Amino acid sequence: xxxxxxxxxxxxxxxxxxxxxxxxxxxxxxxxxxxxxxxxxxxxxxxxxxxxxxxxxxxxxxxxxxxxxxxxxxxxxxxxxxxxxxxxxxxxxxxxxxxxxxxxxxxxxxxxxxxxxxxxxxxxxxxxxxxxxxxxxxxxxxxxxxxxxxxxxxxxxxxxxx
Amino acid sequence: xxxxxxxxxxxxxxxxxxxxxxxxxxxxxxxxxxxxxxxxxxxxxxxxxxxxxxxxxxxxxxxxxxxxxxxxxxxxxxxxxxxxxxxxxxxxxxxxxxxxxxxxxxxxxxxxxxxxxxxxxxxxxxxxxxxxxxxxxxxxxxxxxxxxxxxxxxxxxxxxxxxxxxxxxx
Numbered sequence: 001x002x003x004x005x006x007x008x009x010x011x012x013x014x015x016x017x018x019x020x021x022x023x024x025x026x027x028x029x030x031x032x033x034x035x036x037x038x039x040x041x042x043x044x045x046x047x048x049x050x051x052x053x054x055x056x057x058x059x060x061x062x063x064x065x066x067x068x069x070x071x072x073x074x075x076x077x078x079x080x081x082x083x084x085x086x087x088x089x090x091x092x093x094x095x096x097x098x099x100x101x102x103x104x105x106x107x108x109x110x111x112x113x114x115x116x117x118x119x120x121x122x123x124x125x126x127x128x129x130x131x132x133x134x135x136x137x138x139x140x141x142x143x144x145x146x147x148x149x150x151x152x153x154x155x156x157x158x159x160x161x162x
Numbered sequence: 163x164x165x166x167x168x169x170x171x172x173x174x175x176x177x178x179x180x181x182x183x184x185x186x187x188x189x190x191x192x193x194x195x196x197x198x199x200x201x202x203x204x205x206x207x208x209x210x211x212x213x214x215x216x217x218x219x220x221x222x223x224x225x226x227x228x229x230x231x232x233x234x235x236x237x238x239x240x241x242x243x244x245x246x247x248x249x250x251x252x253x254x255x256x257x258x259x260x261x262x263x264x265x266x267x268x269x270x271x272x273x274x275x276x277x278x279x280x281x282x283x284x285x286x287x288x289x290x291x292x293x294x295x296x297x298x299x300x301x302x303x304x305x306x307x308x309x310x311x312x313x314x315x316x317x318x319x320x321x322x323x324x325x326x327x328x329x330x331x332x
Contacts, residue, residue, distance in 0.1 A: 116295055118286035125266070125302040126279050133299045141317070142298050149300060149320040 022046070023152060024069060028057040028088065029077040029112070034136075038075055038112075041140055045153065046073070053080040054088030061092045061107065065099060071107045073152060076130075078113040078120065085111065089128050108150050112138060166310055166319050167191055173314070183215025183235035185248045189314035196265035197306045198278035200238050200285050204245055204294075205260045205316030211252065212313030215241040220277070220284035238281050242288045260316050261294050264309055266301040278302065 023046030027038045035050045042048050049071075051057040057074070064070045074092070078085035089109060096106045111124050114136040124130045132146050147153045167175060170191055178184070178194040178201075185204075186192070194201060194216045204213040215235045222229045222237040234240040249259060266282035282301050289296055298318075300307070306323040 118283070118290050121286055121296065121299060122279075122283055125282065125299065129302070131300055131303045135295065135297055138297065145317060145319070146298060146300070149318075151322075 023072045024064070025049070025073045025075070026051060026057060026060055026064075026071040026107075027075045028052075028054065028080070028085065029075070030080040031077075034077070041143060042075075045147065054083030054085055054091075056082075057088045058083070058091045058095070062095055065095060070096075070101075073147075073150075074107050074109045076109055076111050078111060078115050078124075085113070086123065086128055089130060093129070108132075108152065110134060110143075110146055110150075112136060112143075167193070170312070173312075178214060178216050180216055180218055181233055181236040183213070183217075183241050183245060185211065185213040185245065185252075186313035187211050189312070192311045192313060193309065195306060195308050197267055197269045198265065198281060200263065200265040200278075200281040200301075201309060201311075202238075202242060202245075202285055202289070203262045203264070203311050203316070203318055204249060205262075205313070206249070206254045206258050207260065207316065208258055209252070209254060210314045211249075211254065212311065212316060213245045213248065214311050214313070215245060217241045217281065220280045238284045239288045242285065242292065242294075246292050246294070256293050259294060261289060261296050262316075262318055263289075263296050263299040263301060264307060264318065264320065267306060268302070268304050269306055 025042050025046045025048045027035050027048055028051045029035050030052050039048045039050065049060060051060050061071060076085045076089060092107060109130050110132040111130050112134045116135040121133055124133050132150060134142060134146060144153065173189040173191055176190050176192045178192050180199060192214050199216055199218050201214055201216050217238040218236055219225055220238050222232060222234065222240040226232040229240065234244045263282065263285055266278035268278055286296065300320055308321045310319045
């Protein structure tokens with residue numbers, strides 16, 4: 001039996017995988033088990049690095065920018081030792097601003113936190129400028145749905161004209 | 163977005179207008195377009211029942227002299243409380259509900275007169291008062307959102323508008 005040429009769906013899947021595989025992802029959480037869980041979920045979609053606190057995350061982002069291989073996606077916890085997630089996000093935004101990186105080209109950030117009170121969620125969205133916030137414990141489908149909604153998994157553009 | 167809908171040809175499609183809300187027991191793809199308005203999706207995985215509203219303004223008491231006679235789905239707080247009551251009437255406890263929150267952008271689309279931030283703040287406060295935990299939120303920013311909610315799976319797909327100024331003027 002001869003193998004036929006790839007179907008449209010197979011080609012679309014391959015394109016999707018190639019695009020997703022190019023993502024550079026930073027997972028920031030002080031819990032090693034959460035980092036391992038996130039790495040397992042996200043490994044098929046990109047190259048994952050880990051940071052155990054906000055300070056480490058900022059250093060890794062600075063190095064990545066210097067190497068001209070920035071993180072496209074950062075998964076950020078909020079409550080961490082040394083430097084919390086909100087401070088880290090502000091510092092990462094500042095680093096990118098200093099380099100003149102426009103807003104649309106900056107690292108995309110998802111907050112993943114056990115803080116589910118209105119004040120924390122409001123602060124993330126309207127003071128820190130993060131549009132995506134997930135509360136722990138999260139499920140895999142919600143995380144992947146969020147990546148899709150950010151235009152990171154879909155081969156289609158993440159905007160509509162209609 | 164058309165592709166997402168095309169993947170589900172067998173289910174009902176419903177376009178949700180501003181100040182509308184509904185609970186769905188049949189599999190339905192509900193789409194809507196949000197600027198500063200807010201939608202909250204409610205999903206019970208055990209019963210595969212979903213609900214959603216599209217509200218324009220934060221609090222009913224601030225705008226209506228007779229809240230009982232008003233359209234509850236025009237306001238964020240009364241929409242949440244009404245859907246909570248509908249779910250309760252179907253014996254769905256709050257702990258069984260997965261809640262997601264969308265919209266609240268700093269952009270006004272046609273027909274909107276609202277403040278995105280105030281809408282989101284009231285949504286979060288009202289949900290907290292009812293012990294409804296938000297599992298995911300995609301709010302704020304400066305771009306409008308086109309949303310599709312699958313009421314039988316709880317999935318929500320979002321695409322952002324390209325240019326807020328262009329869209330606001332349309």
